[in-house]
Each structure stands twice: as C-alpha cells, then as structure tokens.
Amino acid sequence: MDLINTKILKIDNENPDKDKIKEAARILKSGGTVAFPTETVYGLGANALNEDSIDKIFNAKGRPQDNPLIVHIADIDQINKLVKNISKRAKTIMEKFWPGPLTVIFDKSDIVPYKVTGGLETIAIRMPNHKIALSLIKEANLPIAAPSANISGKPSPTESSHVIQDLSGKIDMVIDGGNTGVGLESTVLDLSGDIPTILRPGGITIEDLLTVFDKVDYDKALENNDENLKPKSPGQKYRHYSPNAKMTIIKGNENLVSKEINKLTKKYEDQGLKVGIMATEEMKDKYENGEILVVGSKQKTETIAKNLFDTLRKFDKLKVDIILAEAIDEKGIGKAIMNRMGKASQNIVKVE
Ligand code: TXA
Ligand code: MG
Numbered sequence: 001m002d003l004i005n006t007k008i009l010k011i012d013n014e015n016p017d018k019d020k021i022k023e024a025a026r027i028l029k030s031g032g033t034v035a036f037p038t039e040t041v042y043g044l045g046a047n048a049l050n051e052d053s054i055d056k057i058f059n060a061k062g063r064p065q066d067n068p069l070i071v072h073i074a075d076i077d078q079i080n081k082l083v084k085n086i087s088k089r090a091k092t093i094m095e096k097f098w099p100g101p102l103t104v105i106f107d108k109s110d111i112v113p114y115k116v117t118g119g120l121e122t123i124a125i126r127m128p129n130h131k132i133a134l135s136l137i138k139e140a141n142l143p144i145a146a147p148s149a150n151i152s153g154k155p156s157p158t159e160s161s162h163v164i165q166d167l168s169g170k171i172d173m174v175i176d177g178g179n180t181g182v183g184l185e186s187t188v189l190d191l192s193g194d195i196p197t198i199l200r201p202g203g204i205t206i207e208d209l210l211t212v213f214d215k216v217d218y219d220k221a222l223e224n225n226d227e228n229l230k231p232k233s234p235g236q237k238y239r240h241y242s243p244n245a246k247m248t249i250i251k252g253n254e255n256l257v258s259k260e261i262n263k264l265t266k267k268y269e270d271q272g273l274k275v276g277i278m279a280t281e282e283m284k285d286k287y288e289n290g291e292i293l294v295v296g297s298k299q300k301t302e303t304i305a306k307n308l309f310d311t312l313r314k315f316d317k318l319k320v321d322i323i324l325a326e327a328i329d330e331k332g333i334g335k336a337i338m339n340r341m342g343k344a345s346q347n348i349v350k351v352e
Contacts, residue, residue: 101128
C-alpha cells in the first residue's frame with residue numbers, strides 16, 4: 001500500500017472550531033477517511049454510502065471483509081433512509097440512550113451497500129455522544145461508517161497517538177480531540193428476536209437496558225467458548241484487542257490471585273522472560289516483581305474501562321513477553337471489560 005500524507009488536526013472538544021470541522025467534513029464528502037474521537041473510542045470514518053470510501057477503511061485497518069461496520073449519525077432523521085422500519089422497542093431505546101454508547105441493529109434499506117454490512121441484510125447504527133463527532137457528521141451531512149481506528153486485532157484507540165501509531169500514512173486525517181470518555185466500544189443490541197439481545201457488551205450495561213426492558217439476554221456465543229456457536233456479531237469471532245505479549249487472566253479470591261501472580265511471575269522470570277502485571281489500585285502493592293501497571297480501581301470500574309486499551313499498548317512499549325492480569329468483577333461495565341480482556345488473552349487461570 002502506498003503511503004499517503006496523514007494530516008493531524010487538533011480540535012478543542014469543548015468548543016470545536018467551525019473551520020476545522022469544515023475542513024475535516026470536506027475530506028469525508030470527497031470520499032476520504034478521517035479518524036475522529038467519540039465518547040467510546042476513536043473511529044475511522046468515511047462516507048457509508050460510497051463503496052470506494054468503505055474500501056479505504058477496510059484496507060487501512062487490514063480488516064476482514066465480512067466484519068460489518070457501525071454507521072454513525074448525528075440526527076435522528078438520518079436513520080429513515082438507512083433502515084426498512086423502526087420498531088417501537090427501537091424507538092424507545094433510541095430516545096432513552098442516544099446520543100450514547102449504544103448501537104442498534106436494523107434491517108438495512110437498499111441504498112446501504114453490502115460492503116458496509118459485511119454482506120448482511122442488517123445495519124448497525126449509533127449516535128455518538130461527543131461534540132466533535134456530532135458536529136463533523138452534521139457538517140458532512142452523511143451517514144459515517146466508523147470502526148475503531150486501530151489496525152485490525154490491536155487494542156482500540158482511546159487517544160489520537162494510538163491512531164497515529166497504527167494508521168499514519170494510511171488515512172487522510174486524524175482529529176486530535178483528546179482522550180475518549182468511556183474507553184470501551186458501544187454495546188451492540190439486537191432487537192429482532194423476542195428478547196433484546198446484547199451481541200457485544202459495551203458502554204451501556206445490561207443493568208441500564210433492564211431499566212427499559214423486562215428481560216435482556218447476552219448472545220449465547222458470548223457466554224460460551226463453544227466454537228460451533230456462531231456469534232451474531234461477526235466481529236466477536238475474531239481474536240481482538242491483542243497486545244504483542246501472551247496474556248493470562250487470573251481469577252478468584254484476592255489473596256490467591258496475588259499469590260498466583262507472584263508465583264507465575266517468578267516462574268517466567270526464571271525462564272528469562274519479561275513479565276508485565278496488570279494490577280488494580282487496591283492490589284498493586286502485593287506484587288513482588290515484574291513491570292506493574294495500574295489499570296484502575298476495583299471500586300471505580302469505569303476507570304479500568306477508560307485505561308484498559310492504553311495499558312495494553314503500554315505493555316507493548318515495555319516489550320514484555322507475558323502479561324498477567326487480575327480478573328475484574330463482571331457487574332456493570334465489568335462485563336465489557338472482561339469481554340475485551342478475554343479476547344486479548346490466551347487463557348484464564350481460576351484460583352479458588
Ligand atoms: O463504540 C463503538 O462502537 C466504536 C466507535 C468508533 O463508534 N466503533 C466500533 O466499531 O467499535 P467496530 O467496527 O470496531 O465494531 C463493530 C462491531 C463489530 O463487532 C461488528 O461485528 C458489529 O459491530 N456489527 C456491525 N454491524 C453489525 C450487524 N449488522 N449485525 C451484527 N453485528 C454487527
Ligand atoms: Mg474494533
């Protein structure tokens with residue numbers, strides 16, 4: 001792939017400069033690619049209705065063609081052209097959680113190219129809750145397809161430097177709008193069956209959704225490691241968010257977890273390997289050796305969500321061979337954290 005010149009444009013999220021937004025929107029309108037911040041992670045945006053633009057996204061990321069993209073809108077009216085119909089349940093959920101980290105699956109209309117949907121008859125749509133993202137989409141006046149702005153398989157970007165590291169020379173522009181908020185991607189929700197089903201856990205938790213629906217399920221393929229179960233969200237079948245090192249999650253009683261991590265650290269260090277420990281604030285002082293990075297606080301799991309991908313990238317910078325990570329309690333956003341950690345890791349050790 002020939003390298004192109006990637007322009008980096010700094011925009012203040014509190015008060016986005018109109019001229020800069022216009023400059024970025026011009027690239028989108030003329031078929032180019034712009035990485036921009038959202039409240040979850042940075043997205044790599046392009047015109048969702050232009051097949052050549054979509055090709056540029058897949059090529060830059062090295063993304064498998066059958067993994068569909070989420071289409072981003074800034075105005076609820078934009079949705080009408082993209083979908084066949086909007087159910088009552090969809091309407092309720094959009095009113096309650098948009099703009100926000102919730103992606104909803106609809107039947108796609110004929111104008112949506114199969115390239116965007118990975119050949120599926122359905123389309124994933126969300127309205128991000130972020131000033132820069134919203135003003136950019138409004139100004140471009142287009143539905144914007146935007147997967148996370150990382151090389152396929154790498155941790156998603158939560159700051160512009162992550163995007164630049166992965167995609168510089170492959171995309172037209174990166175908007176530097178500071179750190180993203182949530183730090184993990186949106187929740188992907190399927191409303192086609194009797195029971196609303198979470199295909200990918202994310203920023204909106206099952207507890208949030210249960211304030212609207214009596215019952216919410218997780219896609220069976222998420223709960224199970226059965227290779228024969230096909231995830232409804234094609235992206236969930238790939239190994240993801242992977243640091244270069246081999247990662248093991250250690251789960252169980254706190255004391256046993258720290259003991260096991262100390263034992264494994266010693267074992268690997270004796271083999272001449274460099275070990276990274278992904279620790280919580282509460283546990284960090286229990287570790288004797290290794291490169292210890294604090295990912296956040298068990299008491300405030302949202303801090304772990306915010307720092308997870310950056311911490312994985314930091315371990316890469318430290319060139320560790322092995323990452324030993326404490327498991328996180330799966331309530332609230334913890335469910336999404338453990339989903340991403342599970343995909344980044346090779347195995348989980350239970351000590352109980
Ligand atoms: O927070 C987010 O959602 C970020 C920001 C940039 O908006 N975007 C994001 O996109 O995470 P991406 O491409 O990294 O993940 C999209 C996920 C994949 O797991 C994909 O399989 C699923 O959404 N998806 C997209 N269209 C789908 C569809 N029609 N049916 C089921 N799953 C779909
Ligand atoms: Mg992604």
